[in-house]
Amino acid sequence: MTTTEVRMRDALATHADDFAVRDELLTTDNHVVHEVEFEGQRAVCKLARGDATGLHRDALVLRRLADTDAVPVPRLLARGDDYYVSSFAPGGAYDGDAPRELRKRRLRDAGATLARVHGTAALQFETYGELRPAGDRLIPDRLELDAAESWPDLFVGWVADWRDDLAGTRYADLGDEVLAFVRDHREAFADAGDPVLVHSDYEDDNLHFAGDGVSSVLDWEVARSAPGEFDLARAELGWFEKPVSPENDGDLRSALLAGYESARGLPDGFDARRATYRAALTLKPFRRVGDIGDRADVPADELAATMESFVRDRLDAAHDEWR
Numbered sequence: 001m002t003t004t005e006v007r008m009r010d011a012l013a014t015h016a017d018d019f020a021v022r023d024e025l026l027t028t029d030n031h032v033v034h035e036v037e038f039e040g041q042r043a044v045c046k047l048a049r050g051d052a053t054g055l056h057r058d059a060l061v062l063r064r065l066a067d068t069d070a071v072p073v074p075r076l077l078a079r080g081d082d083y084y085v086s087s088f089a090p091g092g093a094y095d096g097d098a099p100r101e102l103r104k105r106r107l108r109d110a111g112a113t114l115a116r117v118h119g120t121a122a123l124q125f126e127t128y129g130e131l132r133p134a135g136d137r138l139i140p141d142r143l144e145l146d147a148a149e150s151w152p153d154l155f156v157g158w159v160a161d162w163r164d165d166l167a168g169t170r171y172a173d174l175g176d177e178v179l180a181f182v183r184d185h186r187e188a189f190a191d192a193g194d195p196v197l198v199h200s201d202y203e204d205d206n207l208h209f210a211g212d213g214v215s216s217v218l219d220w221e222v223a224r225s226a227p228g229e230f231d232l233a234r235a236e237l238g239w240f241e242k243p244v245s246p247e248n249d250g251d252l253r254s255a256l257l258a259g260y261e262s263a264r265g266l267p268d269g270f271d272a273r274r275a276t277y278r279a280a281l282t283l284k285p286f287r288r289v290g291d292i293g294d295r296a297d298v299p300a301d302e303l304a305a306t307m308e309s310f311v312r313d314r315l316d317a318a319h320d321e322w323r
Contacts, residue, residue, distance in 0.1 A: 004032050008045050012036060012085065015078040030054055030221070035088065042088040043077060052082045054221035056133035056140045059084040061220035070120040071113055071217050081138040091208030091215030096246035102212065103247065104255045107239070109213035111259025114202055114235060118228030119264045123197040125225040128154045145225055152186040154226070162283040171286045174308055178280055181315055185276065185322060193267045198231035199223055203238030204246040229270050232260055233277035241278065241310065243303060244295055272321030279314035282307055
């Protein structure tokens with residue numbers, strides 16, 4: 001039995017006599033997830049591999065979402081200082097090889113589901129910022145908002161951090177260029193929309209589907225308070241524009257956007273900000289371009305050149321919109 005399995009068994013035993021650790025479902029830098037049997041039901045146990053801040057944020061957002069009907073999420077069953085247990089998420093993977101019409105319906109529902117999260121009053125905030133687990137030191141019991149002065153301030157700060165991550169690399173100049181562009185147009189981001197709960201990683205790995213629609217939305221570890229349009233642009237990047245994106249039919253991106261707009265409108269000026277978000281967000285993976293290239297079976301230099309071209313194209317598109 002591995003150390004992880006021992007830790008997981010100890011966690012489950014804190015809450016139940018009837019339990020069993022089953023197959024590993026996922027391992028990341030931050031956590032490991034196993035299917036488990038918990039008090040006679042199929043469930044999952046998510047265990048932190050280090051800092052548990054993201055895991056606690058995930059659990060607290062799940063608890064908050066359970067009080068709404070905005071989005072289907074797993075039911076939280078138990079928590080500890082570095083783990084939680086939730087109901088097993090129904091449905092299965094998106095499947096980029098499924099018939100095109102099915103994928104189109106699924107993408108449309110994914111867009112509409114995201115819009116319902118953004119449009120739910122109980123999931124809106126007074127201002128923008130990071131969501132911090134707070135309260136009990138070991139098992140936080142609430143989320144507090146580390147508020148920013150404004151959305152432009154928060155977004156510029158994120159881009160500055162992503163630029164700083166590239167310092168000393170061959171991509172440092174690109175980071176400087178993106179940051180300068182965002183700063184030059186910061187006032188345009190003041191009209192991006194109200195602060196709402198955003199997932200920030202809304203893509204195929206974190207959604208389950210059943211039939212035509214979304215059956216569960218998972219992994220809210222990087223949720224925060226930001227304009228809904230930012231979440232939509234981030235989702236579009238994940239579904240269509242990463243080296244390992246599940247969807248290579250670019251014409252289907254309109255289904256994601258149309259689904260969103262069927263449930264919630266987008267503010268004026270979205271197209272230019274959308275292009276800028278996608279350019280800025282693409283800075284983040286440059287620090288891991290070798291690992292991403294290995295996963296996508298693409299040489300790192302070739303992938304980096306493609307990503308750099310994408311960033312510059314998005315900046316050009318935003319510049320054209322703002323002329």
